[in-house]
Amino acid sequence: MKIVVFTSFFAPAFLGGGPIRTLVAMLRGAPSTVDTAVITGNTDLQCTEPMNVPSERWVERDGSRVFYCNARSWISLLRGMREVLSWKPNVVYVNSFFDAKYSIIPQLLFRTGIFHPDVFIIAPRGEFSPGALTIKGTKKQAYLLVFRLMGLPRRVLWHASTANEEHDIRTVLGLKARILVREDDTLLPSAAAPAEARLEPGILHAVSLSRLSPKKGVVTLLEGLQRVSEPMVLDVIGPAEDSDYFEQCRAAAAAVPANVQVNFVGPKDPDEIRATLAAYDVFFCPTKGENFGHVIAEALSVSCPVLCADVTPWTELLASGGGQVVPQNTAEGWARVVESYARLTHGERFERRLAAGKAYDQWQSDSSQPHFFTLLEKHIAA
Numbered sequence: 001m002k003i004v005v006f007t008s009f010f011a012p013a014f015l016g017g018g019p020i021r022t023l024v025a026m027l028r029g030a031p032s033t034v035d036t037a038v039i040t041g042n043t044d045l046q047c048t049e050p051m052n053v054p055s056e057r058w059v060e061r062d063g064s065r066v067f068y069c070n071a072r073s074w075i076s077l078l079r080g081m082r083e084v085l086s087w088k089p090n091v092v093y094v095n096s097f098f099d100a101k102y103s104i105i106p107q108l109l110f111r112t113g114i115f116h117p118d119v120f121i122i123a124p125r126g127e128f129s130p131g132a133l134t135i136k137g138t139k140k141q142a143y144l145l146v147f148r149l150m151g152l153p154r155r156v157l158w159h160a161s162t163a164n165e166e167h168d169i170r171t172v173l174g175l176k177a178r179i180l181v182r183e184d185d186t187l188l189p190s191a192a193a194p195a196e197a198r199l200e201p202g203i204l205h206a207v208s209l210s211r212l213s214p215k216k217g218v219v220t221l222l223e224g225l226q227r228v229s230e231p232m233v234l235d236v237i238g239p240a241e242d243s244d245y246f247e248q249c250r251a252a253a254a255a256v257p258a259n260v261q262v263n264f265v266g267p268k269d270p271d272e273i274r275a276t277l278a279a280y281d282v283f284f285c286p287t288k289g290e291n292f293g294h295v296i297a298e299a300l301s302v303s304c305p306v307l308c309a310d311v312t313p314w315t316e317l318l319a320s321g322g323g324q325v326v327p328q329n330t331a332e333g334w335a336r337v338v339e340s341y342a343r344l345t346h347g348e349r350f351e352r353r354l355a356a357g358k359a360y361d362q363w364q365s366d367s368s369q370p371h372f373f374t375l376l377e378k379h380i381a382a
Helices: 018-028 074-087 100-111 137-149 163-173 218-225 243-254 270-277 294-301 315-322 331-342 346-366 372-381
Strands: 002-006 035-041 058-061 064-069 091-094 119-122 157-160 178-181 204-209 232-237 260-266 282-285 306-309 323-326
Touching (some): 035 074, 091 100, 178 372, 218 260, 218 331, 243 260, 294 306, 294 346, 306 315, 315 323, 323 346
Parallel strands (some): 282 306
């Protein structure tokens, strides 16, 4: 079976976060019966300079053939599309729903019959969560209308990462949507790194690690910290995907009290993320919604507890010991939970780290599933 994947960003790009790491893991673990190729851009998120990769020719990377299109040239993208037509894949897999170049254009080519695979798969990667749909909501609803008018809902197969995402897809596109549910792949270890007591007693050292965009909710967290009276330090790690939103983050950080220190650290290389998270007492995740939440798994894998709202598939695991569920994803809700966490003793924080590691080990023991492509082969054969 030949599968071509369309995605805006692919390794060595990393500023796009979890979706890139998930896709790399999925392709590296592909069964031997599957031949994969990737059509992508040659820049990273919010970058204009191309990466140090060969463009407009096939190269081998992460177990796949990869064609890096020149991000500044629509003609280059058309060349990539022509390569797909020459390769004649059985399956087209788009790693987004709303991305113009690497999802909507392939959808249109499929609808017009220029692309004619046996199966056309869309992985929306959390784009149909209620929180995500409110961002640029008018444009998204307009394209959803076009998508329905083209008759595509009944012709595509969806990849949902969790039952929650399956529900989101059916809410938007109807109960008859054809969906395969398979958790996102990771390259994480089978057991958590041992918990260690961290940093000096008395001061809570916390981290937020995500792209700085409205969906990730960092402003809400920072507004919550304006109400915290306990001493603490928060390092905000991640690229400024949305410059206006980044300015809102900086303004909110400037208003925190003197007992709270906020540092904007910038992005981290993927290979540094686990070691970085291991150095903190707790990871704050104020997201408006995640189909999976790769960085949550990364935090737990180094025994770093996670505080997160009830908008991810990790709620049950966090409530059972992996961290804490924030009941209200508002500034007031975060203020109450952070204040309480900051008052924990050094020993109590260490106990939370031990519990986070155990929760990760439990997740790994429960998450053995066939590869998505194996499930796809069975679906096609049925």
